[in-house]
Amino acid sequence: MENSFIQLNDLPDEILLTILKKLPNTDVLYSLIGVNKRLDTIVKDSIFTRYLTLMTPCNDLSRITEPILNRFCVEILSEIRHKILWLNLELSSMDRILLSTNYPNLLGLALHKLIPEKASELFTGKIFSLILLNNESYFIRTFKNQLSSIVIDIDINECPKSTSSIKDINIFIFTQIFKMFKNLQYFKFNPFDDSHYDRLTFRESRPNILSSTLLVLRVVVDFYEDCLYLLDGRFNQLNTIYVTICSSKVPTLPVVNNKKKLPNLKCFSLTHSSKIISYIDGFPQLNQFHCHIYSYPYSLTHYNYITNNFRGGLFKHVCKISLVDERPFEHEFFLQIAKSFPFVRELRIHNREPQNNDKQQCSIIEYPHLTKLVLTQSHCHENYLEQFLNSSKMYLSNNIYLIVDYDSLQRVTDNFTSDTTRMNCAKIKYLNLDIQPELSLDLIKDYFPCAELC
Incomplete structure (x- = not known):
């Protein structure tokens, strides 16, 4: 019987490449390099040499053992050094690997x-200290102008117990990276992924970090204000940033006076270790974008700048809200607001766009705890005054304090004669008008029998 076994070397190049590409690059190089000229040519292709992971066991990234690592350092790396573009290393074997040969294209x-x-x-030059020149280690001297991408991943099992020490080390490493590597374009700094440890934070120390080359930043920080620190213009060429915020604390945020622009920023990704909601509102007329970021459940008592992009939810603690948009608020929007903010007491509207849908049949909305309503003409189209005063659309509670413009109120109530708005107007306790018209005073008092003019 003819032997049906086909040796690896007998396979066509295309099939062989298809098989080998499914294996880790280090396995391919270790197993086949030096076998024969044909296999050497194939496995030294950039597909297998440009990206290498050389890690010892107890790591999910590879299955490198000590004998394998030793052969790479003694033989393999020197043969493919010109083709290596990226190395995944760990500190325990980093010196052996980097000193085994030079890497001109890394x-x-x-x-x-x-x-x-x-x-x-490492980042003060004490490692590789046997090869010092002008107070620079081999590592710093060789790669400071060469590396454009760096990933830092610290072992949480070896962290000091003192949280202050952790903070100092994080800031030091983060700062040194930018001092050492002048052509850095990609930087991922992921110090810890365990909730018991402090992450990178600049609350107590704000180092003077600048970079005109950084394009992509991936970082884990402690607080939201740490994110603001990174976006204050110090990385003026940044086009992509991925930020993970870990702290569950919600500190009072500082007033941000930064007006520096990041004209190249195209991607901003924000992640939180606990549940967080974020969305961005665009205001074309103002040429502005507003980013809403909050943890959920929401614990604050106010929620400002709510737009049509509002994602809903239940906000039991909120008693003051403001609604702002350049697109009209329709009846369904106010229904959603009533459901999401059942205990709201004060409501302000900033929207000068008229409503589109004048539905004859619609459900009546109720804000049972509402006591203050601000609908001034300078900020608000009178459609929204009609929305709240029309008893077929809105059921108001008693003791409402209404701040409104006289002209708008006169038009919406048809000169204080309309029956559709009379019921809700009778519930107004305080009426604040921009003017006090003497000729209409009796009409106003008759139409607002319980109201005290302010």
């Missing part, structure tokens, strides 16, 4: 399982 370096103190030594 652009990216990922350092995993870093021990905090050792990481500090």
Whole structure:
């Protein structure tokens, strides 16, 4: 019987490449390099050499053992050094790998399982200290102008117990990266992924970090204001940023006076370790965008600048809201607001766009705890005054304090004669008008029998 076994070397290049591409690059190189000239040519292709992960066991990224690592350092790396563009390393074997040969085309370096103190030594030049020149280590001297992409991943199992030490180490490493690598374009800094440890934060120390080359930043920070620090213009060429915020605390946010622009920013991704809701509102007439970011459940007592993009939810603690948009608020929107804010007491509207849908049949909306309503003409189209005073659309509670313009009120109530608005107007306790017209005073008092003019 003819032997049906086909040796690997007998396969066509296309089939062989298809098979090998499904294997880790390090396995391909270790197993086939040096076997014969044909396989050497195939496995030294950039497909298998440009991106290497050289990690010891207990790591999900690879299955590198000590004998394999040793052969790479002694033989393999020197043969493919010109083709290596990216290395995934860990601190324990990093010196062996980087000193085994030179890497003239290395652009990216990922350092995993870093021990905090050792990481500090690495970025002060104490590691590789046997090869110092002008107070620079081999690592710094060789790669400071060469690397454009860096990933830092610190081992949480080796972190100091003192949280202050962790904060200091994080800030030091983050700062040193930008001081050392002048052509950095991509930086991922992921110090800890365990909720018991502090992340990168600039609340107590704000180092003077600047970069005119950084394009992509991925970082884990402690607080929302740390994110603002990174977006204050210090990375003026930034086009992509991924931020993960870990703290469940909601501190009082500082007033942000930063007016520096990031004209190249195209992607902004925000993630929170707990449930967070975010959305962006566009205001074309103002040429502005507003970003809403809040944790949920929501614990604050106010919620401002609600637009048609509002995603709903239940906000039991909120008692003051403002509704703002350049697009009209329709009846269904006010129904959603009533459901989401059942205990709202004060409501303001800033919208000068008239409503589109004048539905004859619609459900009656109730704001049972509402006591203050601000609908001034300078900020609000009179459609919204009609929305709240028309008893076929809205049921108002007693003791309402209404702030409104006289002219709008006169038109909406048909000169204080309309029956559709009379019922709700009778519930107004305080009426604040922009003017006090003497000729209409009796009409106003008759139409608002319980109201005290303010």
